[in-house]
Amino acid sequence: MMTLTLRAKVLAALLLSSLGAVLVVALVTPWLMEHRFLGQARNTHFDHFTHLIERYQQMPGALPWGNRDAALDLYHRIIEVDKARHSQRQARHPAGRRPLPGFPPPPGFGPPGRQQGDPFVSQDMRFVLADTEGYVFHPFFDYQAGQKLTWLERLRADELTLNGQPVGYALAAGTAPETRLDDSYRTLLYQSLAVAGGVALVLSFLVAFFLTRPMLRQLRHLSNAVDGMEPGNRSEPITVSGRDEIATLAHAFNRMSDELTDKYQALQSSNATIARQAHTLEKLSYTDELTGLYNRRYFNEQFDHWFGECRREGRQLALIIIDVDHFKRINDNFSHQTGDAVLQQIARLLRECVRSHDILARFGGEELILLMPDTSVEMAEEIAERMRRHIEEHSWHQIAVGLQVTASFGLTSLQTTQHDMLRIADEQLYRAKDGGRNSVCVA
Helix, strand or coil: CHHHHHHHHHHHHHHHHHHHHHHHHHHHHHHHHHHHHHHHHHHHHHHHHHHHHHHHHHCCCCCCCCCHHHHHHHHHHHHHHHHHHHHHHHHHCCCCCCCCCCCCCCCCCCCCCCCCCCCCECCCEEEEEECCCCEEEECCCCCCCCCECCHHHHHHCEEEEECCEEEEEEEEEECCCCCHHHHHHHHHHHHHHHHHHHHHHHHHHHHHHHHHHHHHHHHHHHHHHHHCCECCECCCCCCCCCCCHHHHHHHHHHHHHHHHHHHHHHHHHHHHHHHHHHHHHHHHHHECCCCCCECHHHHHHHHHHHHHHHHHHCCCEEEEEEEECCHHHHHHHCCHHHHHHHHHHHHHHHHCCCCCCCEEEEEECCEEEEEEECCCHHHHHHHHHHHHHHHHCCCHHHCCCCCCCCEEEEEECCCCCHHHHHHHHHHHHHHHHHCCCCCEEEC
């Protein structure tokens, strides 16, 4: 789908560019032709206008050019010339005589006034002529002889020049006439543009189709390689011949794929290391370094949680405080290293007796504590008695010759406050110690 879409876009871009070029030419050509026709018509008329002014300046009795009197004088002379021409035409073509059918009328044939032979008149354009100061000497439309053009009208008018010097203004209105040759030329040009546009579109389509085939094939390989990329798996390198942009892109993709794979594997390894370190830090944060049991901080968090939950839901909760009997004597008679070994072994023995969801922690020194959710006093007492016998019956001489270790247990059930539970369990522990140690006392 991606390849088809890309091919369609490339073809459409080339076709639209070709069509756009043809349309630009088709739109600009009529404007250029009109500008050409209008320019030719104006130049033809302007030549007559400047020659007229030149002849007037050479006439005997001509007034200095560039004032209202000279403009009116030229206007009256033009009227007299028109009347003389009209009289001559009337003499050559008496009243009632008409041109032969099928022949155009000769120049000047028609009513008095501005005739077709007049250089100032065409069927499509009319000109108002003025001198260099803007005084009209050839009126048309609503203008009068001797009237002065405004500065805006002079700005809009075309300047008449003779030998590079301004001699007047020509204010034109209407459209430039076109000859049959001009019309034929324009028709032929439009037909040529239509044929050239069609050929350009067909050639653009063919060129785009054949030029884009190898490019799209290579892009399809790149697309498949991108779709087949998987995290951590090194993709097969893409082989693209040539030195064009696609080959450069393929080499860059191969390099990027290798770098991403290496960085992904390094990231995975780093994440694993971070996870291990985080687990280690987490374990250190709630584990006693010597015994491997939970520490007092973790026990307090769990005690808060289970106490509140058991109080709200009416569930049972048991608490046991354990103290190693005569632990100071063990340190004094054997060594502190032996005392540490004793605590480590007791931790292992107690873990063998408790359940997975019980919280066994070192509370301080040789004192351990056990929290047992959903446990009755009777069951807790059985577990405490089992732990006591397990400690008493262990072969302590393996640690030190003559070593014998026992422990005392104080037990209580759920009370009104956490402080009450700790206080009552501690009281039962001292009661067991006062009773000869190596025993379990229950509130």
